[in-house]
Amino acid sequence: MKTRITDRIDTRITPAEFQQAMARYAAAGLRGLEINKAIEAEVNEVLERYEHELQCAAYTKSTAYDTIKHYCTTNKNALFTKRRSIGTPSGIAGFRLGTPRLKTVKGTNWTNILTQLKEKLPTYIRTVEEPAKDMLLADRHKETVALVLREMGVEVVQDELFYVETKQAA
Numbered sequence: 001m002k003t004r005i006t007d008r009i010d011t012r013i014t015p016a017e018f019q020q021a022m023a024r025y026a027a028a029g030l031r032g033l034e035i036n037k038a039i040e041a042e043v044n045e046v047l048e049r050y051e052h053e054l055q056c057a058a059y060t061k062s063t064a065y066d067t068i069k070h071y072c073t074t075n076k077n078a079l080f081t082k083r084r085s086i087g088t089p090s091g092i093a094g095f096r097l098g099t100p101r102l103k104t105v106k107g108t109n110w111t112n113i114l115t116q117l118k119e120k121l122p123t124y125i126r127t128v129e130e131p132a133k134d135m136l137l138a139d140r141h142k143e144t145v146a147l148v149l150r151e152m153g154v155e156v157v158q159d160e161l162f163y164v165e166t167k168q169a170a
Contacts, residue, residue, distance in 0.1 A: 022164070022166075025164060025166065026166035026167065029166050030166070030168075068093050069093075072086075072093055072094070072095070076095070080094065080095065084096065136149065136154075137156065140156050
């Protein structure tokens with residue numbers, strides 16, 4: 001069940017009500033921590049109970065996968081003449097084509113290819129121009145940068161965020 005919390009603006013809150021709200025907020029936070037610890041403890045208990053069985057199942061699955069892959073790879077020409085997969089009552093095994101990618105052949109590298117692309121296929125060269133916002137923020141206090149930013153209509157803003165921190169019980 002989801003609980004919706006909405007901000008309520010009431011100008012008639014007294015200091016005593018503020019203190020009570022802080023106490024309720026802290027108590028609810030501590031109760032949430034207690035519940036999460038209890039959940040975590042129960043989950044860990046269940047994980048420990050099934051850990052050995054999960055490891056055995058993972059090992060069995062891994063060795064069976066290796067056997068299946070070896071069989072299919074060894075008999076690829078005989079098994080996969082018409083289709084790229086074979087079916088059994090327990091499942092399907094086969095080969096899929098991966099996502100197409102570009103790979104350099106031996107003796108070439110991407111720097112040489114880029115040079116050649118500039119001459120032969122210039123439309124396939126990507127150039128990205130964008131503001132270096134991180135550098136502008138880092139240098140915002142420099143007089144020359146600050147002046148130009150103002151001229152261009154850029155301002156540095158920092159939002160003020162509200163927070164509540166509770167004191168943790170020891």
